[in-house]
Amino acid sequence: SQELEQSPQSLIVQEGKNLTINCTSSKTLYGLYWYKQKYGEGLIFLMMLQKGGEEKSHEKITAKLDEKKQQSSLHITASQPSHAGIYLCGAVPLIQGAQKLVFGQGTRLTINP
Amino acid sequence: EAGVAQSPRYKIIEKRQSVAFWCNPISGHATLYWYQQILGQGPKLLIQFQNNGVVDDSQLPKDRFSAERLKGVDSTLKIQPAKLEDSAVYLCASTRGLQRGSSYEQYFGPGTRLTVT
Numbered sequence A: 001s002q003e004l005e006q007s008p009q010s011l012i013v014q015e016g017k018n019l020t021i022n023c024t025s026s027k028t029l030y031g032l033y034w035y036k037q038k039y040g041e042g043l044i045f046l047m048m049l050q051k052g053g054e055e056k057s058h059e060k061i062t063a064k065l066d067e068k069k070q071q072s073s074l075h076i077t078a079s080q081p082s083h084a085g086i087y088l089c090g091a092v093p094l095i096q097g098a099q100k101l102v103f104g105q106g107t108r109l110t111i112n113p
Numbered sequence B: 001e002a003g004v005a006q007s008p009r010y011k012i013i014e015k016r017q018s019v020a021f022w023c024n025p026i027s028g029h030a031t032l033y034w035y036q037q038i039l040g041q042g043p044k045l046l047i048q049f050q051n052n053g054v055v056d057d058s059q060l061p062k063d064r065f066s067a068e069r070l071k072g073v074d075s076t077l078k079i080q081p082a083k084l085e086d087s088a089v090y091l092c093a094s095t096r097g098l099q100r101g102s103s104y105e106q107y108f109g110p111g112t113r114l115t116v117t
Helices: none
Strands: A004-007 A010-014 A019-025 A029-037 A043-049 A055-058 A061-065 A071-076 A085-093 A107-112 B005-007 B010-013 B019-024 B031-037 B044-050 B053-056 B065-068 B075-079 B088-095 B112-116
Touching (some): A010 A019, A019 A029, A029 A071, A043 A055, A043 A061, B010 B019, B019 B112, B031 B075, B044 B065, B075 B088
Parallel strands (some): B010 B112
Antiparallel strands (some): A004 A019, A019 A071, A029 A043, A055 A061, A085 A107, B019 B075, B044 B053, B065 B075, B088 B112
């Protein structure tokens, strides 16, 4: 079965610093999704990557998918308190007919002022 | 466009009691998902509906969990009887439909936080 491993599990950074969160799959990914979750709330969609080598950016967040489509990274530049939360990667298994998301365990990001 | 609605937001029950959660997806969204998220873990799919039919319920503990989406719109998830390990956030999500090759971006509700004591 598809498994996603996120690292680190938690991260504390000083406001203004850059940071990277990684997501590694045990199998080739059909699509990779990044979501953000604030405590007590649902998931907010950030970005979706589908092609090997693809890179997308939104404001200060950049996500990349490697050529083999088994690893993705989420990079935040000049972090702000609003970036704090839990970041989750989700993937569509490369199984015919599969139409669901499998999630990693999440990375808890804390931004210190 | 209104988002995915869930109720209640919080629920505390004793073990062996029953509980039900309600979800109303975004209007026009054919596919509806229920996830269980235990503290410190990512969401785990419990059941997936396409309109009023079940697509995937392979991870639903069917001895105690049940879900329905009778008219293909809103859905209820029930636990009977509840166990301590059922304490989690129950998330509902929806998408427009199932089209291979298209985006599976799911829209999530705020979740229901269940505490079983």
